[in-house]
Each structure stands twice: as structure tokens, then as C-alpha cells.
Amino acid sequence: MKTTETPAPVPAESGITVAKIETVAPRPRPEKREGGVLNVFSHGILVIWAIMVVMPLVWAVMTSFKDDSSIFGSPWSLPDKLHFDNWARAWTDANMSDYFLNTVLVVGGSLIGTLVLGSMAAYVLARFDFPGNRFIYFLFIGGMSFPIMLALVPLFYVVNNMGLLNTIHGLILVYIAYSLPFTVFFLTAFFRTLPTSVAEAAFVDGASHTRTFFQIMLPMAKPGLISVGIFNFLGQWNQYMLPTVLNTDPDKRVLTQGLVQLAVSQGYKGDWSGLFAGLVMAMLPVLAAYVIFQRQVVQGLTAGALK
Numbered sequence: 091m092k093t094t095e096t097p098a099p100v101p102a103e104s105g106i107t108v109a110k111i112e113t114v115a116p117r118p119r120p121e122k123r124e125g126g127v128l129n130v131f132s133h134g135i136l137v138i139w140a141i142m143v144v145m146p147l148v149w150a151v152m153t154s155f156k157d158d159s160s161i162f163g164s165p166w167s168l169p170d171k172l173h174f175d176n177w178a179r180a181w182t183d184a185n186m187s188d189y190f191l192n193t194v195l196v197v198g199g200s201l202i203g204t205l206v207l208g209s210m211a212a213y214v215l216a217r218f219d220f221p222g223n224r225f226i227y228f229l230f231i232g233g234m235s236f237p238i239m240l241a242l243v244p245l246f247y248v249v250n251n252m253g254l255l256n257t258i259h260g261l262i263l264v265y266i267a268y269s270l271p272f273t274v275f276f277l278t279a280f281f282r283t284l285p286t287s288v289a290e291a292a293f294v295d296g297a298s299h300t301r302t303f304f305q306i307m308l309p310m311a312k313p314g315l316i317s318v319g320i321f322n323f324l325g326q327w328n329q330y331m332l333p334t335v336l337n338t339d340p341d342k343r344v345l346t347q348g349l350v351q352l353a354v355s356q357g358y359k360g361d362w363s364g365l366f367a368g369l370v371m372a373m374l375p376v377l378a379a380y381v382i383f384q385r386q387v388v389q390g391l392t393a394g395a396l397k
Contacts, residue, residue: 147373154366161362173363180352180367188341189348190371195258196333196344197326200265204322205315207266208273213303215274216281217289227278233271242335249336256339264332269322276321280314281307316386320379327376345372 153161154176156169180186215227245264246255254260284307292302308315330346337343343351349368352361 147377150366150373151370154363154370156363158362161366176363176367177371179361180364180371184348184352184361184364184368186345186348186352186368186371189343189345192258192342193327193344196261196265197323199259199262200269200326201319201322203262203266204269204273205319208270208318209277209308209311209315210303211270212274212277213281213307216278217286227274230271230274234275238268238331242331246335256337256342258342261333261337261344264336265326265329268329268332269326273318273322276318277311277314280311284310313386316383320383323379324376327372 149166152169153165155172155174157173157176160167160169211230215223249255249260249264252260254263288306288310289302292306297306328346329344330350333344333347337347349365349372352365352368
């Protein structure tokens with residue numbers, strides 16, 4: 091691109107001849123995409139991570155529809171036909187239906203109790219100043235760092251002396267105590283991000299503390315409740331150590347115990363197709379819960395940063 095510069099006119103009597111000066115404007119340099127290499131690298135890592143996570147799940151679901159000979163003969167091929175009898179055999183013969191029902195009862199009861207008790211404790215610690223507030227809060231934080239394996243022996247004797255050994259409600263109480271520290275820690279930080287003006291307006295209108303909490307503050311904390319509920323659901327559904335120690339009754343086993351029992355009882359003859367079917371049965375509720383509530387989980391995790 092050329093531009094022409096014309097100097098100011100000079101009086102004619104001066105006798106000076108002025109020539110036009112042509113200058114060439116520099117060409118605009120192409121803009122470099124900032125962070126292009128970093129974006130490609132990060133997306134590549136995410137793709138590799140997604141493959142590492144999804145492939146074992148897909149392979150387990152695919153294997154659950156094969157027969158035993160196909161599992162060992164062609165483990166990476168698609169099943170020749172869908173063997174739904176694997177699922178029926180695992181559900182009935184391996185007693186996975188009983189284990190599934192016990193797990194739903196234990197996890198459902200403990201999840202409700204954990205969310206109710208944890209939200210009430212977190213609301214008080216986040217909204218009210220009283221002597222010992224910080225001390226109680228740090229006690230819950232300390233409970234997160236305490237290894238559960240160190241408490242198994244005294245916990246066994248405590249539960250046994252209370253007459254709760256090998257019972258569904260005894261396991262529910264233990265699960266609630268196990269999950270409360272993280273729940274209180276998570277929800278205390280979440281309640282602190284909620285606006286105080288709404289609660290103050292409710293108090294001015296004559297609402298009690300109980301009504302304000304259950305009808306106003308608790309619905310506002312729905313994203314946080316769903317997030318911490320998903321985390322507790324994952325931990326309680328996959329819990330193996332606690333039910334192994336506190337639940338030795340074969341009729342009250344949960345899914346994790348049932349899968350181990352199914353693998354051990356096979357010996358060398360092994361019903362591998364039934365084992366994979368039972369494994370997929372145990373995974374499906376967890377995957378379904380995360381797929382349904384994934385948006386609420388993200389909202390609950392990022393709510394504190396949006397204040």
C-alpha cells in the first residue's frame with residue numbers, strides 16, 4: 091500500500107522546486123494466536139484422559155454381554171450376540187438383587203441423614219458466632235484427616251456393645267458419622283457465600299430460625315447440597331471396608347461385599363460373564379447419578395468463586 095505525501099506550498103518567487111515524496115507503509119504483521127500451543131497440549135491431555143476413563147467402562151459393559159469362551163478368546167472384539175442371561179444369572183443366582191436392595195437402603199438412609207445433619211451443623215457454624223464456633227469447626231476438619239482404618243477395631247466394639255452389629259440401621263449410622271466431616275466442611279463454605287439480606291428479611295417478617303433455614307436458606311443451597319450429595323453417594327456406594335468389618339451377616343451384605351464374594355466363590359471354574367454383569371450393575375447407578383446431576387455439581391463447586 092502506497093501513500094503520497096504532499097509538502098506545504100512554497101511561494102513561487104522563491105524558485106525552489108518541490109518534489110513529491112512517496113513512502114511505502116509497512117504491511118500489517120499477522121497476529122499470533124496467544125496460547126495456541128498450550129491449548130493444543132491441554133486438549134490433547136484431556137482427550138487422552140477421557141480415553142483412559144471411558145475405555146475400561148465400555149470394555150466392561152461389552153464383556154458383560156459375552157460368554158466365557160469369547161471373553162478369553164477375543165477379549166477386544168464385539169460380542170457375537172447379546173447374552174442377557176449373564177445379567178439374569180448374576181441378578182438371581184449370585185443374589186445381586188438382595189445385595190442391590192441392601193445397598194439402596196443403607197446408602198439412601200445414610201445420604202438423607204448426612205445431608206440433613208450436615209446442612210444444619212454447617213448453617214449454624216457459618217451464620218452464628220458463639221464461643222467454641224471455630225473449635226467445633228476444626229473438630230470436623232480434623233475428622234477428615236483421621237484414617238478410618240485406625241478406628242475399625244474400637245468402632246467394632248462400640249457398634250457391638252450398642253447392639254447394632256450386622257444391622258442395616260447400624261451401618262447407616264456409621265456411614266453418617268463417616269461422611270459428616272466432609273459434608274460440614276463443604277457446606278459451611280457454601281452457606282457463607284449466600285446473601286444474608288434474605289435471611290434478615292425473613293426475621294423481620296417474623297419467621298423463626300427453623301422456618302428460615304428449611305424454607306429459605308436450604309432451597310438456596312440446593313447446588314451445594316446436590317454436589318456434596320453426589321460425592322457422599324460415590325463414597326458410600328463404593329464403601330467396602332466398613333461393611334466388611336461391621337456387617338458379616340450374609341443376608342445383609344452390600345454390593346461391594348457381594349462382588350467380592352462372587353469372585354471368590356467361583357474358584358477355578360469362574361463365571362466371568364456373570365461377574366462382569368454384576369460389576370456393571372454396581373456401576374450403573376453411580377454413572378446415572380453423575381450424568382443427571384453433573385450441571386448441579388459444577389454449579390456447587392463454582393458457587394464460592396462467583397460471589
